[in-house]
Amino acid sequence: QLQLQESGPGLVKPSETLSLICSVSAGSISSSGYYWGWIRQPPGKGLEWIGSIYYSGSTYYNPSLKSRVTISVDTSKTHFSLKLSSVTAADTAVYYCARQYLLPDAFDVWGQGTMVTVSS
């Protein structure tokens, strides 16, 4: 059964870059028909799509975050990554990675999420 697990620092300083990894087990990032996405949720607020990547490397980003976001796939195809630069307190959130089924679209498998706090 496919499992996703986020990992990375729980505390990031303002103006620095947030870096997270999503490890994929019991499945392959190279599976056709799926994107791999990042979603975040600030404390007490709703979900926000950050961006998605296809195993070939094609990426799609939320326009509101596009200038600061980079999503990449590891060459081993066992994990994909999120980098968010120039972070502020507004980027404090639980960050989730998810498998994204396409046509019809759905985020069908989610990681448990990891809390990232931006603070000096």
Add this chain to the structure above:
Amino acid sequence: SSDLTQDPAVSVALGQTVRITCQGDSLRSYYASWYQQKPGQAPKLVFYAKNNRPSGIPDRFSGSSSGNTASLTITGAQAEDEADYYCNSRDSSDNHWVFGGGTKLTVL
């Protein structure tokens, strides 16, 4: 871009039927997916597209769509259905996705 609008809160009596709605222009072109999130947990997919329910999701969860509105219906709501529910869909930019603001469902 496109916004998806949900009612912030909805309540239903135990065993009764409740409909949670999601409105947005992009829903005229794309199907919605629906997610249930309980406190401290990751969201869970409960329904998507025209008629797709993931394995393990009770058949009391169903979905529908008309015009710019998608709906998630729970027929015979149970106490364990109390949660936040989010819709999601592509926006008019095609390869971008957007979540609704979420609906907090209370089962009375």
